[in-house]
Amino acid sequence: MDISVIVPLYNEEESIGELYSWIERVMKEHGFSYEVVFISDGSTDRSWSIIEELCQQSTHVHGIKFRRNYGKSPALYCGFAKAQGDVVITMDADLQDSPDEIPELYRMIKEDGYDLVSGYKQKRYDPLSKTLPTKLFNATARKVSGIKNLHDFNCGLKAYRNEVVKNIEVYGEMHRYIPYLAKNAGFSKIGEKVVHHQARKYGESKFMGWNRFVNGYLDLITLWFLSTFGKKPMHVFGFLGSLVFFLGFLAAFVIGVGKLWCLAMDVPERLVTDSPFFYIALTMMLIGTQLFVAGFLGDLVSRSSQNRNDYQIEKTI
Numbered sequence: 001m002d003i004s005v006i007v008p009l010y011n012e013e014e015s016i017g018e019l020y021s022w023i024e025r026v027m028k029e030h031g032f033s034y035e036v037v038f039i040s041d042g043s044t045d046r047s048w049s050i051i052e053e054l055c056q057q058s059t060h061v062h063g064i065k066f067r068r069n070y071g072k073s074p075a076l077y078c079g080f081a082k083a084q085g086d087v088v089i090t091m092d093a094d095l096q097d098s099p100d101e102i103p104e105l106y107r108m109i110k111e112d113g114y115d116l117v118s119g120y121k122q123k124r125y126d127p128l129s130k131t132l133p134t135k136l137f138n139a140t141a142r143k144v145s146g147i148k149n150l151h152d153f154n155c156g157l158k159a160y161r162n163e164v165v166k167n168i169e170v171y172g173e174m175h176r177y178i179p180y181l182a183k184n185a186g187f188s189k190i191g192e193k194v195v196h197h198q199a200r201k202y203g204e205s206k207f208m209g210w211n212r213f214v215n216g217y218l219d220l221i222t223l224w225f226l227s228t229f230g231k232k233p234m235h236v237f238g239f240l241g242s243l244v245f246f247l248g249f250l251a252a253f254v255i256g257v258g259k260l261w262c263l264a265m266d267v268p269e270r271l272v273t274d275s276p277f278f279y280i281a282l283t284m285m286l287i288g289t290q291l292f293v294a295g296f297l298g299d300l301v302s303r304s305s306q307n308r309n310d311y312q313i314e315k316t317i
Contacts, residue, residue: 003027003034003106004085004162008075009093013046016093020054020061023099027060030103037062037079038093042069048315055317063317073175078313080165086110088165092156098196105159108191115164115187118150118179119157121197137176144224145180150192153179157195161187177223237295245288251281 005023009016020036027034038051040063051063064078076090087109091097101119108117134154141153154176168181179190255278262269272278 001035001085002032002087003102004083004088005034005036005099005102006039006076006079006083006088006090007036007093008039008041008072008079008090009043009047010041010069011043011045011047012093013043013050015095016047016050017054019093019095019099020058022095023102024058024060026099026102032102032106035060035062035084037064037082039064039075039079040066041071041075042066052317061317063315064313065315067314071173073170073173076175076178077170080168080170083162083165086162088160088162090156090158090160096198097157098198101157101193101195102159105157105193108193109159109161112191113189114159114191115161115189116179116182117159117191117193118152119155119195120150120152120192121155122151122194123197141177141180141220144220145177145183147179147183147190150179150190152192153177155195163187173219174223176219180223234295237291241288241291241293241295243288244284244291248281248284248286248288251277251284255281 007019016038023034023036038054038061040048040051048063048065051061051065054061055063062082064075064082066075079090080088087106089102089105091099097119105117105119108114134152138151138153142148142150145153147153158178160182164182164185164187167185167187168178170178170181174181182190255272255275259269259272261267
């Protein structure tokens with residue numbers, strides 16, 4: 001199979017049929033063998049009924065229905081698991097991503113040899129409350145990830161070699177950082193394509209507000225830490241613990257030597273426990289020990305929970 005199109009959605013009943021008709025036309029014009037996987041992320045409107053109707057009309061359509069709303073990352077995770085195409089395309093269901101971009105994205109993967117191609121919505125039709133945080137977020141993501149050539153990490157329109165989606169784990173809200181996840185998994189040939197961004201035709205965006213901005217930065221810090229120290233937490237906790245413990249021990253040693261010198265020289269000196277520096281040194285030694293133990297336990301306990309990507313799927317077509 002040439003292409004798998006993964007479409008996560010939440011309450012997009014107006015646009016699903018129109019989107020599939022558009023995808024179908026593009027695929028037929030270029031002679032692609034394909035499948036379209038719609039993931040209904042706990043939709044409360046008629047989205048799932050429409051997906052069922054499309055499945056009855058076409059063997060190219062598949063559907064996954066979540067019992068409740070989990071978010072875009074879980075939807076992509078389940079879609080990636082089902083994808084069979086040599087090239088996997090992701091796009092949003094709101095008709096802001098154009099299926100006409102699919103042939104060129106496919107060519108860049110197959111002929112130019114890219115592992116991943118991310119869309120770049122150079123001209124956007126989103127409100128300022130969405131575009132301003134996006135610009136700040138992308139600037140930070142480029143700096144932290146080291147992927148300097150990407151301008152729009154969070155663009156829903158992306159293309160992947162099948163091997164990429166089978167070897168990355170998208171969880172929580174990490175869909176924003178799929179290029180970074182791919183890079184950490186060893187897929188280094190990451191490209192970008194300027195894509196057409198259309199004004200939203202139906203309804204309103206489900207991903208608005210500054211909470212996306214704050215959550216995005218928190219997720220970026222988490223991903224940076226895990227990619228840097230996740231495999232060897234002792235490298236950071238053990239080092240910090242040893243350093244803090246050593247400084248505390250050194251301070252306690254200086255206090256003890258000073259007290260012994262005063263006793264030897266018969267110089268009046270207050271009790272060691274009367275000095276605040278003694279308690280500071282003791283606290284540093286305790287904190288250092290705790291950090292070291294945390295690093296040791298972190299090496300013993302796997303950070304990956306068996307149930308982290310266990311989502312309740314009501315139906316699969």
